[in-house]
Amino acid sequence: MSTAAPIEPITTDPMLTQPYSVRQVVKETPDTFTLALESQNEPARNRFRPGQFSMLWVFGVGELPISISGDPVEGDRLVYTVRSVGQATQTLVSSKVGEAVGVRGPFGTGWPVEQAQRRDVLVVAGGIGLAPLRPVIYEVLRNREKYGRLVILYGARSPRDLLYRKQLAAWARKRETQVLVTVDYGGLSWRGHVGVVTTLFKYARLQPARSTAFACGPEVMMRFVARDLETQGFGRENIYLSMERNMKCAVGFCGHCQYGPHFICKDGPIFSYDGMRPLLEKYEL
């Protein structure tokens, strides 16, 4: 079985934007879209680790850090799931097939998926936080024999905000895989769980002491998640969080994404809870 290739930047110069073309745009929710990009240069060398991100240049508007949400072994294209929340993201998700987008990267450390081998894997995602975690799920499912149980807990604001609904259903049918979805606000027609994602922990069938957790979502959500997981018996060193700050250069020069002693772009965005806990508890940082 294949695994993700080691970190290998697309370009030798991390500040040099490479031209890509939009090949597909899929509407996931009313405000969130998945874009598949292909390099305009041949041959494409799109290697990345789950959890890494790219800087996407929206011509005439600006540059954005966006996590890669595709399969690490899909070398011919890069896939991003983008929520439209401002001018740059709105322009990006409105892209038509064939339009050009600039790409720098991949950047960042990535999820330590290999360290979770022979252990149960818990994926805890909130909102668009499922996007950076999807490559982890691909990786575990492709190398199923190397991992214990896979438990995916996913929380969203409402049923209409759920990403990858068909995939979630398909993953739930995989062996040794448990998928639980909850929403903060369920309409009366919703038959699933209602409540924050931490309320799903009691249904997770895994052994905390021999599990590794990967969590991504709003920072306050991750703080609650990590604390509750520790209470349940997860080791702090086995809980990984994806942090987010305003990233500009993506290589640790500009300092925009400094978080305590770390640069999120270079030292992260993935950190173990062991190191992050004191910073997460700071009122302002």
Next chain:
Amino acid sequence: METLERIIAEHPFFAGLESYYTNLLTGCASNVRFDAGTYLFKEGEEANEFYLIRSGKVALEIFAPQRKPVMLATLGEGEILGWSWLLPPYLWRFHAHAVETTRVIALDGKCLRTKCEQNHDLGYEMLKRFAQIMEQRLEATRLQLLDVYAVGK
């Protein structure tokens, strides 16, 4: 009754409770099934029971005039439903309806209140355990109120 006592004794909510107490609880317990769509209780009704959910799913709802009911939370297998039986005025504060066929152990609140008054050690055990559930639900509700997935948050 032996089966009920075993179910109660093995339920996480009653973990570590002395068998003397589980025996007392069993005297107030019964097996109940609710079909999907039926209400376990409604706001304002007397709260004379609480439930250990064995299977299925229950939605907690609150309503406001001229609005559809709002689903606050769902509870499933292994969870506890209801503490209004424990605190005056012993009235339910929200609706609870079975989203799917739900099997529960129903514990008679009036019966338990009497036993807790007669045996304060049992009462203290019950309060400790319910306080923990209340704390967990309160924290989850606070996080829910933050509306963390909304744009700009």
